[in-house]
Amino acid sequence: MASTDKPADTEYRSSLSTPAQAAGVDYFKFDVILRFFLFAASLVSVVVMVTGNQTKFLPFPRPAKFRYSPALVYFVAALSVTGLYSIITILASLYALKNPALKTKLLLHFLLWDALILGIIASATGTAGSVAYLGLKGNDHTGWVKICNVYDKFCRHVGASVAVALFGSIVTVLLIWLSAHSIHNRVPK
Amino acid sequence: MASTDKPADTEYRSSLSTPAQAAGVDYFKFDVILRFFLFAASLVSVVVMVTGNQTKFLPFPRPAKFRYSPALVYFVAALSVTGLYSIITILASLYALKNPALKTKLLLHFLLWDALILGIIASATGTAGSVAYLGLKGNDHTGWVKICNVYDKFCRHVGASVAVALFGSIVTVLLIWLSAHSIHNRVPK
Numbered sequence: 001m002a003s004t005d006k007p008a009d010t011e012y013r014s015s016l017s018t019p020a021q022a023a024g025v026d027y028f029k030f031d032v033i034l035r036f037f038l039f040a041a042s043l044v045s046v047v048v049m050v051t052g053n054q055t056k057f058l059p060f061p062r063p064a065k066f067r068y069s070p071a072l073v074y075f076v077a078a079l080s081v082t083g084l085y086s087i088i089t090i091l092a093s094l095y096a097l098k099n100p101a102l103k104t105k106l107l108l109h110f111l112l113w114d115a116l117i118l119g120i121i122a123s124a125t126g127t128a129g130s131v132a133y134l135g136l137k138g139n140d141h142t143g144w145v146k147i148c149n150v151y152d153k154f155c156r157h158v159g160a161s162v163a164v165a166l167f168g169s170i171v172t173v174l175l176i177w178l179s180a181h182s183i184h185n186r187v188p189k
Numbered sequence: 190m191a192s193t194d195k196p197a198d199t200e201y202r203s204s205l206s207t208p209a210q211a212a213g214v215d216y217f218k219f220d221v222i223l224r225f226f227l228f229a230a231s232l233v234s235v236v237v238m239v240t241g242n243q244t245k246f247l248p249f250p251r252p253a254k255f256r257y258s259p260a261l262v263y264f265v266a267a268l269s270v271t272g273l274y275s276i277i278t279i280l281a282s283l284y285a286l287k288n289p290a291l292k293t294k295l296l297l298h299f300l301l302w303d304a305l306i307l308g309i310i311a312s313a314t315g316t317a318g319s320v321a322y323l324g325l326k327g328n329d330h331t332g333w334v335k336i337c338n339v340y341d342k343f344c345r346h347v348g349a350s351v352a353v354a355l356f357g358s359i360v361t362v363l364l365i366w367l368s369a370h371s372i373h374n375r376v377p378k
Contacts, residue, residue, distance in 0.1 A: 068330035126315030
């Protein structure tokens with residue numbers, strides 16, 4: 001029984017899953033998971049940053065908002081773009097899981113766009129991190145006073161948001177590595 | 190005459206330059222050129238930043254140095270690492286031009302490391318850009334005064350350095366795109 005089934009089975013397998021495609025399936029599952037992490041990181045980062053507003057009475061009310069700092073506005077914009085991008089690529093990745101023929105083309109496009117998104121999210125993390133550090137420590141040489149002793153909640157939110165964005169940057173690097181390995185391993189050796 | 194030469198010629202070609210290798214040669218030439226741009230950008234960026242020191246008498250001497258800002262110190266460190274990295278990869282790329290057998294393995298490693306370097310150079314550009322913008326415009330809400338009206342030379346140097354680093358970031362994205370296409374096009378279709 002088993003031996004008579006074998007040729008058909010082998011033929012079926014080779015038509016459906018060449019080594020490249022078989023490898024592709026695994027990679028794409030990791031890809032979806034990593035992209036979900038990226039989406040979660042972007043969402044958390046933006047929400048934490050936006051909800052950080054704090055008003056202190058010194059003695060008249062003086063609010064601290066992310067909108068007051070161009071650096072933090074850029075951060076929120078960049079992370080929102082990353083969030084939208086990750087939604088689109090999660091859908092594309094899920095679609096590719098069901099249509100293996102698309103995978104090869106898709107992996108290359110993922111890699112190209114991921115590199116761009118890495119540039120955006122890494123620069124945004126640096127930009128906001130720089131402002132967060134100034135808020136925390138100040139700078140005696142330029143006379144920029146620290147504000148985190150006053151706006152404690154605001155600073156906690158900014159700091160947490162930057163930390164989550166840093167995690168998002170690392171996830172994006174891992175996504176590029178995954179796509180690179182995936183494209184590389186497609187090649188018969 | 191021509192027809193008798195043909196078989197030997199074809200054999201010679203196919204042994205030396207498969208489609209993959211032929212493509213690899215072109216890509217590696219671009220690769221070396223782009224990496225040279227990256228090296229030049231890192232070098233110029235670091236030199237311009239380091240030579241930006243300026244002392245003003247207000248009325249006692251008050252110097253402005255990149256060393257006074259942790260953000261700019263990170264920037265110089267990151268761009269120095271990028272410069273060293275680009276020297277090493279230029280040598281590796283030149284070596285691969287003479288030893289085509291190495292190319293496939295090398296392209297993947299280039300791609301993985303380039304992604305890491307992109308994260309470093311993009312975050313450094315964001316970090317220094319954020320401080321440069323604060324120096325130029327200040328921030329009324331936090332009471333951080335602008336300093337570029339006083340330290341004009343220092344600010345010009347910081348601004349130019351950030352602009353050159355931004356160019357370096359774009360070159361790094363192009364390097365990743367080049368490696369990705371190169372790995373992708375190796376595959377027989």
